[in-house]
Amino acid sequence: MGTGFVRREGSFLLTKGGESNMLQGRPVVLLALSWTAGYALALGWPQPWHNALLAVGAGLLLCLIRLLRPPGAAGLAGLFLAAAAMGWYGEYDHRNVSRIIPAGMEEPAAVLQGRIVTSVTVDGDRVSFQAEAGELSVPQPGSSEGQGRGERVQVSIRLASEAEQAAALKWERGDRIGLKGKLAAPSAARNFGAFDYRKYLYYQGIHWQLTAKGLGEVQVRPPEQGDWGIWLPLRWNDKVREALGGQVDRLFPPEQAGFMQGMLVGLTETIDPELFSRFSQLGLTHIIAISGLNVAIFVGCLVWVLQRFGLTREATLLTALYLMPLYIAVTGASPSVVRAGLMAMIALYAAYRHRLKDGLHIALLAGVGMLLWNPYYLTDVSFQLSYLVTLGLILGVPAMNAVLPDRLGKGKDAVSIALVAQLMSFPLTVYYFNGFSLLSLPANFVMVPVFSTIVMPAGTVAMLLGFVSGTGAGWIAWLVTQVNAFLFAAVEWSSAWSFFRTIWRSPSLLWIGAYYAVLLLLIALIRERSRREAEAGQVQPMLFTSGEEERRLRRQRLKVRFMLPGALAVWAVLLLYAYHPDRGVQEGRVQFLDVGQGDSILIQVLPEGRNVLVDGGGTVAFGREGEAWRVRRDPYEVGRKLLVPLLKKRGVQQIDELIVTHQDADHYGGLQAVLEEIPVRRLLFNGTVKGEAGVEKLFRTALERGTRLVPVRDGDRLALGKDTVLHFLHPADPGQHAGLVWEEDQNPQSVVFLMEMQGTRWLFTGDIGQETERLLLGRWAAGEPEREGEDGGSELRLSAGADGGLRPAPLDVLKVAHHGSKSSTSEAWLDAWRPKQAVISAGVNNLYGHPSPAVLDRLGAQGTAVYRTDRQGEIQMVVRSGRISLRTRFPEVE
Numbered sequence: 001m002g003t004g005f006v007r008r009e010g011s012f013l014l015t016k017g018g019e020s021n022m023l024q025g026r027p028v029v030l031l032a033l034s035w036t037a038g039y040a041l042a043l044g045w046p047q048p049w050h051n052a053l054l055a056v057g058a059g060l061l062l063c064l065i066r067l068l069r070p071p072g073a074a075g076l077a078g079l080f081l082a083a084a085a086m087g088w089y090g091e092y093d094h095r096n097v098s099r100i101i102p103a104g105m106e107e108p109a110a111v112l113q114g115r116i117v118t119s120v121t122v123d124g125d126r127v128s129f130q131a132e133a134g135e136l137s138v139p140q141p142g143s144s145e146g147q148g149r150g151e152r153v154q155v156s157i158r159l160a161s162e163a164e165q166a167a168a169l170k171w172e173r174g175d176r177i178g179l180k181g182k183l184a185a186p187s188a189a190r191n192f193g194a195f196d197y198r199k200y201l202y203y204q205g206i207h208w209q210l211t212a213k214g215l216g217e218v219q220v221r222p223p224e225q226g227d228w229g230i231w232l233p234l235r236w237n238d239k240v241r242e243a244l245g246g247q248v249d250r251l252f253p254p255e256q257a258g259f260m261q262g263m264l265v266g267l268t269e270t271i272d273p274e275l276f277s278r279f280s281q282l283g284l285t286h287i288i289a290i291s292g293l294n295v296a297i298f299v300g301c302l303v304w305v306l307q308r309f310g311l312t313r314e315a316t317l318l319t320a321l322y323l324m325p326l327y328i329a330v331t332g333a334s335p336s337v338v339r340a341g342l343m344a345m346i347a348l349y350a351a352y353r354h355r356l357k358d359g360l361h362i363a364l365l366a367g368v369g370m371l372l373w374n375p376y377y378l379t380d381v382s383f384q385l386s387y388l389v390t391l392g393l394i395l396g397v398p399a400m401n402a403v404l405p406d407r408l409g410k411g412k413d414a415v416s417i418a419l420v421a422q423l424m425s426f427p428l429t430v431y432y433f434n435g436f437s438l439l440s441l442p443a444n445f446v447m448v449p450v451f452s453t454i455v456m457p458a459g460t461v462a463m464l465l466g467f468v469s470g471t472g473a474g475w476i477a478w479l480v481t482q483v484n485a486f487l488f489a490a491v492e493w494s495s496a497w498s499f500f501r502t503i504w505r506s507p508s509l510l511w512i513g514a515y516y517a518v519l520l521l522l523i524a525l526i527r528e529r530s531r532r533e534a535e536a537g538q539v540q541p542m543l544f545t546s547g548e549e550e551r552r553l554r555r556q557r558l559k560v561r562f563m564l565p566g567a568l569a570v571w572a573v574l575l576l577y578a579y580h581p582d583r584g585v586q587e588g589r590v591q592f593l594d595v596g597q598g599d600s601i602l603i604q605v606l607p608e609g610r611n612v613l614v615d616g617g618g619t620v621a622f623g624r625e626g627e628a629w630r631v632r633r634d635p636y637e638v639g640r641k642l643l644v645p646l647l648k649k650r651g652v653q654q655i656d657e658l659i660v661t662h663q664d665a666d667h668y669g670g671l672q673a674v675l676e677e678i679p680v681r682r683l684l685f686n687g688t689v690k691g692e693a694g695v696e697k698l699f700r701t702a703l704e705r706g707t708r709l710v711p712v713r714d715g716d717r718l719a720l721g722k723d724t725v726l727h728f729l730h731p732a733d734p735g736q737h738a739g740l741v742w743e744e745d746q747n748p749q750s751v752v753f754l755m756e757m758q759g760t761r762w763l764f765t766g767d768i769g770q771e772t773e774r775l776l777l778g779r780w781a782a783g784e785p786e787r788e789g790e791d792g793g794s795e796l797r798l799s800a801g802a803d804g805g806l807r808p809a810p811l812d813v814l815k816v817a818h819h820g821s822k823s824s825t826s827e828a829w830l831d832a833w834r835p836k837q838a839v840i841s842a843g844v845n846n847l848y849g850h851p852s853p854a855v856l857d858r859l860g861a862q863g864t865a866v867y868r869t870d871r872q873g874e875i876q877m878v879v880r881s882g883r884i885s886l887r888t889r890f891p892e893v894e
Helices: 027-044 052-066 074-094 162-168 197-202 231-252 254-265 275-281 292-308 313-330 335-352 359-373 375-379 379-403 406-432 440-467 472-495 510-538 547-579 637-650 672-677 693-704 770-781 827-833 853-861
Strands: 003-008 011-016 111-118 121-122 126-137 150-160 174-182 209-213 218-221 436-439 501-503 589-593 602-608 610-614 654-660 680-685 707-711 717-721 722-732 750-756 758-766 798-800 807-810 813-815 837-840 863-868 875-880 882-887
Touching: 027 359, 027 375, 052 074, 121 174, 121 254, 121 798, 150 379, 231 254, 231 313, 231 440, 231 472, 231 610, 231 637, 254 275, 254 440, 254 472, 275 472, 292 313, 292 335, 292 379, 292 440, 313 335, 335 359, 359 375, 359 379, 359 770, 375 379, 379 406, 379 510, 406 436, 406 440, 406 510, 436 440, 436 722, 440 472, 501 680, 510 547, 637 672, 654 672, 672 693, 722 770, 770 827, 770 875, 798 837, 853 863
Parallel strands: 150 209, 610 654, 654 680, 680 707, 758 813, 813 837, 837 863
Antiparallel strands: 003 011, 111 126, 111 174, 121 126, 126 150, 174 209, 174 218, 436 501, 589 602, 589 875, 602 610, 717 722, 722 750, 750 758, 798 807, 875 882
């Protein structure tokens, strides 16, 4: 086998057989790419193979490749590495199963004897933690006793009194616990694309949730002397974190204490939700949550301090290396911290051994090590963002520096870092969070240095000094407080500019792959152009260059010159497509969202791009006076926690018509968050006002945001496109009333409208009762003419009945009124409309017993297919060419 010289990138590369191999000499890169690809294949394409045999077999073939070194060895090695990774992940996932087999009941009673293995969170009247079962019994017929030894379960206890809250606050990791409660599988996502709590716990190896009410059947006792395990150092670590967090709480005002705890110690439970939302809108959450930035600042400050104390270079590096695991533990050991910490440890050791050469290898070694330890890290968003940004900075900053003008001077590196970080994080940001602020880049460029050089170092000094000198710590904390106040005001001011906030639908994985492929191509082209320009200025022309060689070099230069704008154009097209992915699509979508015991329906008309939201669900609060202790730091609110994220995930950038059928909390409650987060053009309501503070706040917010309030009446008509029209049937024209009507009983005044979409007919009924149904049927039977609407009059088509009167025509879909209450949906109403399909929106195990068996019987007698959100989750219907297709979040339940 001969030896050849290959000219590459202005240098000579010696290879066997005269072949150039891009991966030769970079086995770590090959390992990382292949291993990650294997995991991705196992996630997206799970196989019922014997995973252990696959991993072992691929490993043996790798050894054979190493020994024989056949042609194409690098490609074969990458293929077998991916296969081994696929088997490793599959075997790891195959072992993630529950050993608990409950009886055939939906939520059987269970008795747990075990140990608390995580920190205990007490929030208002709720305490939660994970417990490892020494024994978990389900005392029901047909079940076995003593199951689940060693298995983790998620425990949630609802406290009954303030005294119980005080008792729960004393619980710690490692305590022995015995309790009796209800065993259930964690809740899966009930809407397409929503947060999946079941999957979230699955990736932690947890398959069951145990709930209890009160501490009557809960016994907790501290560990006995001599009792130890992995939980013991973690228990000590919890005490350290609690002490540090308490010191921060004493030094800083309440509005800043949670923020500083998150930044310094990784305690994020007490961060003000509104403050976190503002930082999130500007893409600044990496400042609050411990990440690579914090680790870099910690290492830099530590090395500086150690050098000031006169330590040698070697002693400084080793001391920083030994302290890094402690910092990882104290700050919570999130995937991003572990990644950054491992990288720092590898880099410190390599520097100590005088072998610090390649930051890319350091990053990839840390990542592969983490994925070997826990393959599920690949599914963690903080791990993904942390690694992509880190790799992007290593590869992309030199290219960005070559593009930016030299007049930026010393600020060029800072601008490059900010730009590359934004470009690398953008796809995952819009995929997971569906929002991007155009102010994110300047906000990061201006604020990150202030937090990095002042707030975090000074805050850390104040926190630690507080254990020695409260006065000195107080002065430093006062300075940090003033800086924070200024920065918080700037963040609040910047986040208030809704014009700069953009909403993106979650892109496909194929789009994300194409984005990064084009971005890497751009980086390669820029670096290649810079290299050639440098060579042209430094290398004299070769004296004996042939004409063919000159032509080849000229073609390469032209290739780079024309490929660069071509790649930029492709990148721009990808961004435009991601922002408007439905361009050219011709269909109508009606999505009955599962918002619990309430209504919320999203109607989308394409290609016009019109979005109509009908109601927004809501959480009904039953708080009692004198029980402030029950209030949680961040209580669940359906609009902010569920509805707004769902709308953004589906790319709803503006709501053209927001229809509030009536002003009961389970219909309008979630709309407050919608108005605050998404532009709304018009709000249509029933022309009445209910005396509730929430209603007043909703209407006031709409006016402040420039939303037009429009009362609708029977006969109004609204065209949403060339083949979609809304006909409003109720409430009746108030006539003698000059302004809005004060109405406490809202159900009879619900907005009722008929939608015609591509020849299909849909009726939406709010919460009307049988009395309103009789009123409407009587008016139509009497043949009362429809009044002229503001958009040109009604075009409601009515067909003649056998008695010569006018009757409503059959429906394709009926939204059943009042969640299927027995007081609605009478036989006469169903006889008039004769719906083919009906949708009932009701909460799982709701207190009202909705839907009523009587209503279900009436629908069954009509031969109507019934779909229910309490059983099937979200119900989506799509109209194409006049035909309706349907899918539900869960399979149909008979």
